[in-house]
Amino acid sequence: MRKYQVAVLVMLILGLAVSVMAQNWNNQSSTYYTISIPSTWTVAMETDSLFMATMQGSALTPLTVIVGVDPISEEEKDMSLEELAAKSLEEGNAEFIAMGLEDAIDVVESGEVKFNSYTAYHHLVKIAVMGMNITTDSYIFTKDNQSIQLMIMGDDTDIQAQAPQIASIKKSFKLK
Secondary structure, three states, X not given: OHHHHHHHHHHHHHHHHHHHHHOOEEEEEOOOEEEEEEOOOEEEEEOOOEEEEEEOOOOOXXXXXXXXXXXXXXXXXXXXXXXXXXXXXXXXXXXXXXXXXXHHEEEEEEXXXXXOOEXXXXXXXXXXXXXXXXXXXXXXXXXXXXXXXXXXXXXXXXXXXXXXXXXXXXXXXXXX
């Protein structure tokens, strides 16, 4: 019986991998990075400093991929990657804190990581508010006096359901 369970599990995993690979992917490129997004996603914005693509899932909030590029200011030039990431996290959560929802924010993971062979600072943040459970998975890189941030955010249900696509999107991300 156990052999059959393992065989079924392997077939399901292979089926997911084949369905992800069978999709058409659109390559997005800027001066600082490249990323591939499934063609079923909607590109909501595409400039050299901001890229955003969404996919409507089962939740109220769409699954979203954002890549932002900002010049590192004079005051930020001497900051470590960790300090830049902390500043970005603080700015990103400011609206929730201003609304008195600080207790809804949970920083689950935070630290320097290797991401596709690049050094990045990673934040995994969960926000539970009004029955929604939103996850923001964010990576901050620096290159040529630019701060480059890759964020994937959405309802936990959609993030779990689209895990193979999200993994492929992450794997496709490259700095130039």
